[in-house]
Amino acid sequence: MVFVKMKIVLIILLEAVSLEKILQSFVYADKSKCIGCRACEVACSASHSSKAGYTIGSVDKEIMPRLFFVKKGKDAMPVQCHHCEDAPCRRSCASGAIRVIGQKVIIDEMQCTGCKNCIAACPFGVIEILKKANKPGFAGKCDLCDGRDAGPACIETCPQKALRYIEPLQEVKNKRNRAVEYLLAIGRQDAE
Amino acid sequence: MRIDGELCTGCQRCHSVCPVDAIDGTAGESQEINQEKCVRCGQCAQICSAYASVLEHSPASIAAKKKARNLPEDYAGPIFAAHYIGVYTEVQAALKTRAYKMVQCAPAVRVSLAEDFGMELGALTPGKMAAALRRLGFDQVYDTNFGADLTIMEEAGELLDRVQNGGVLPMFTSCCPAWVRFVETKYPELIPHLSSCKSPQQMAGAMFKTYGAKKTGRTAQHIYSVAVMPCTCKEYEAERAEMADSGCQDVDAVLTTTELAYLIKEAGIDFASLPEDDFDRPLGLYSGAGTLFGVTGGVMEAALRTAYERLMKKELTQDEIIGLREGRGAKHIEIDLAGLKLKTWIVAGLKNAEPLLEQIKQNKADFQFMEVMTCPEGCISGGGQPKLYMGTQIQEAYDKRRLGLYRHDAEKSLHASHENPEIEQIYEEFLGEPLGHVSHKLLHTTYTAQNIK
Numbered sequence: 001m002v003f004v005k006m007k008i009v010l011i012i013l014l015e016a017v018s019l020e021k022i023l024q025s026f027v028y029a030d031k032s033k034c035i036g037c038r039a040c041e042v043a044c045s046a047s048h049s050s051k052a053g054y055t056i057g058s059v060d061k062e063i064m065p066r067l068f069f070v071k072k073g074k075d076a077m078p079v080q081c082h083h084c085e086d087a088p089c090r091r092s093c094a095s096g097a098i099r100v101i102g103q104k105v106i107i108d109e110m111q112c113t114g115c116k117n118c119i120a121a122c123p124f125g126v127i128e129i130l131k132k133a134n135k136p137g138f139a140g141k142c143d144l145c146d147g148r149d150a151g152p153a154c155i156e157t158c159p160q161k162a163l164r165y166i167e168p169l170q171e172v173k174n175k176r177n178r179a180v181e182y183l184l185a186i187g188r189q190d191a192e
Numbered sequence: 193m194r195i196d197g198e199l200c201t202g203c204q205r206c207h208s209v210c211p212v213d214a215i216d217g218t219a220g221e222s223q224e225i226n227q228e229k230c231v232r233c234g235q236c237a238q239i240c241s242a243y244a245s246v247l248e249h250s251p252a253s254i255a256a257k258k259k260a261r262n263l264p265e266d267y268a269g270p271i272f273a274a275h276y277i278g279v280y281t282e283v284q285a286a287l288k289t290r291a292y293k294m295v296q297c298a299p300a301v302r303v304s305l306a307e308d309f310g311m312e313l314g315a316l317t318p319g320k321m322a323a324a325l326r327r328l329g330f331d332q333v334y335d336t337n338f339g340a341d342l343t344i345m346e347e348a349g350e351l352l353d354r355v356q357n358g359g360v361l362p363m364f365t366s367c368c369p370a371w372v373r374f375v376e377t378k379y380p381e382l383i384p385h386l387s388s389c390k391s392p393q394q395m396a397g398a399m400f401k402t403y404g405a406k407k408t409g410r411t412a413q414h415i416y417s418v419a420v421m422p423c424t425c426k427e428y429e430a431e432r433a434e435m436a437d438s439g440c441q442d443v444d445a446v447l448t449t450t451e452l453a454y455l456i457k458e459a460g461i462d463f464a465s466l467p468e469d470d471f472d473r474p475l476g477l478y479s480g481a482g483t484l485f486g487v488t489g490g491v492m493e494a495a496l497r498t499a500y501e502r503l504m505k506k507e508l509t510q511d512e513i514i515g516l517r518e519g520r521g522a523k524h525i526e527i528d529l530a531g532l533k534l535k536t537w538i539v540a541g542l543k544n545a546e547p548l549l550e551q552i553k554q555n556k557a558d559f560q561f562m563e564v565m566t567c568p569e570g571c572i573s574g575g576g577q578p579k580l581y582m583g584t585q586i587q588e589a590y591d592k593r594r595l596g597l598y599r600h601d602a603e604k605s606l607h608a609s610h611e612n613p614e615i616e617q618i619y620e621e622f623l624g625e626p627l628g629h630v631s632h633k634l635l636h637t638t639y640t641a642q643n644i645k
Contacts, residue, residue: 035203035204035205035219036201036202036203036220036242037201037203037205037241037242038201038203038241038242038243039241039583041241041243041245042241042243042270042581042582042583043582043583043584046581046582047582053307053308053309053310053311053581054307054313054578054580054581054582054585054589055307055308055578055579055580055581056269056270056450056578056579056580056581057269057307057308057450057453057454057578057579058307058308058309058310058578058581059269059270059581060268060269061268061269062244062245062246062254062268062269062270063243063245063270064246068247069201069245071201073220074202074218074219074220074221075220076201076220128247153582156584157582157583157584159205159583
């Protein structure tokens with residue numbers, strides 16, 4: 001009996017550990033903070049331009065971001081890939097170019113044939129067909145600035161701090177802790 | 193300065209950098225610039241990130257916008273809502289048609305031009321810049337830094353004259369045209385405080401078409417004179433009616449740093465592999481002091497070198513002016529000049545100047561000299577400078593450009609403006625003496641109160 005209980009505890013622990021590993025991160029935009037400056041898009045484009053220098057004058061192509069600014073009347077915010085757990089884009093991909101690597105859903109741009117199935121499948125509309133000199137028409141989307149030490153350029157650039165990197169398990173853990181701290185504080189107040 | 197209503201999202205970040213609150217509009221809607229209030233500093237264009245997206249605008253519409261801004265025909269880079277209308281196409285055409293061409297570049301251009309060719313932030317490239325200008329067809333590659341040395345001779349003389357003879361004090365520098373416009377529009381009662389010295393651009397411009405014309409056997413009308421500036425307001429300055437003491441407009445056209453980069457690219461010049469050329473003499477030789485004009489505090493430092501060395505008969509060291517190169521915004525510096533305690537303020541950003549101007553209006557000002565530059569760190573941060581792709585790198589760019597100019601100053605064998613042998617020669621041969629009759633006609637100007645609503 002004790003052995004069975006231990007086994008159950010072990011399974012739960014293992015699941016928790018493996019769950020931590022598989023939940024994908026994403027960038028979240030707080031629409032109440034966004035002023036619609038589009039600096040996130042410009043930074044995204046800069047971060048994904050291999051040949052560009054530091055200045056606009058050193059860039060010889062239009063800005064092509066991988067997160068997308070949408071304006072509705074006076075409101076505005078960017079939308080970007082949610083790195084879905086069971087990513088519809090990955091399931092729809094005809095060439096097997098979309099994989100989960102680390103905590104990110106990544107498109108292999110060289111392998112992509114530009115079939116656009118992913119565009120049809122994505123519920124957020126955050127995949128765009130991009131062009132490079134040596135690769136006409138491939139699917140591009142947020143890769144959380146894969147390989148960039150400082151993390152996503154959009155978050156770093158946003159002047160309003162409206163963008164946040166969300167690691168789902170850590171996010172809920174923090175929120176639960178805050179909720180408990182709050183409830184305990186209220187409890188103490190009531191006791192006094 | 194303009195804001196393209198089709199591109200503007202109404203984020204209003206430009207409001208936060210506009211020193212004269214000249215931008216009107218409701219959040220979330222497109223903004224407009226009040227042209228009367230605007231001092232043309234271009235900071236709005238530097239911060240604006242609302243770009244023309246190929247996902248929202250047709251290629252034809254983007255091409256039309258580029259054309260309206262006088263950008264090169266094959267310009268493939270991004271455009272933004274806040275912008276200036278340049279003179280690129282005009283200068284490009286004139287380079288082909290005009291017979292005799294002279295050019296000058298402001299100090300700050302030599303620490304930023306290379307950035308638009310993918311080189312490091314703040315890369316110091318005066319030699320390559322001179323080589324590129326020669327290849328673009330300029331017959332005389334002169335320099336604004338020479339004009340800066342000349343400015344010091346006149347301005348240091350004017351300051352000492354005002355101090356010793358009871359002139360209007362405190363005296364303000366007058367190199368920055370946006371600052372001059374600000375005084376003329378918002379504080380017209382303080383116009384007598386502005387130094388009567390023209391800016392280095394305009395002093396150089398007047399010299400090119402008089403002394404330079406004589407030296408090269410031309411007339412003022414034959415010379416096409418171009419200035420390359422880190423500034424979006426210098427074109428306005430060149431077009432002022434007073435700036436025609438050679439008999440015609442002294443400076444014909446003003447390119448921004450970014451526009452010069454376009455010209456060099458369009459001509460197919462490989463900037464990075466250019467040799468290190470010298471500037472032409474006599475109007476292209478300059479001291480380290482002249483090159484300091486590109487940073488906040490630089491005019492003060494250059495003026496103090498000459499004033500100190502003239503009065504104290506020894507070189508001014510950094511120990512004598514501790515704090516002059518540190519800090520931002522407004523800073524107070526005092527220096528002992530042979531018994532004369534000179535109290536000064538160095539100000540970057542017009543908003544930082546206003547409390548001091550109010551003090552003067554209330555007769556409470558206890559200082560004699562004030563340097564003001566409109567842009568946050570002086571000309572290195574000007575509206576016509578290469579715009580950073582990543583907003584997060586703006587401060588790094590300013591820091592590296594500033595250090596580049598300090599390095600350039602340190603490398604120059606000529607330390608102070610009065611040591612420049614060409615300056616001495618010109619006073620001997622042509623100008624007479626600082627604040628003299630010829631100087632007064634060519635190098636000094638007047639200002640006019642401008643009523644705005």
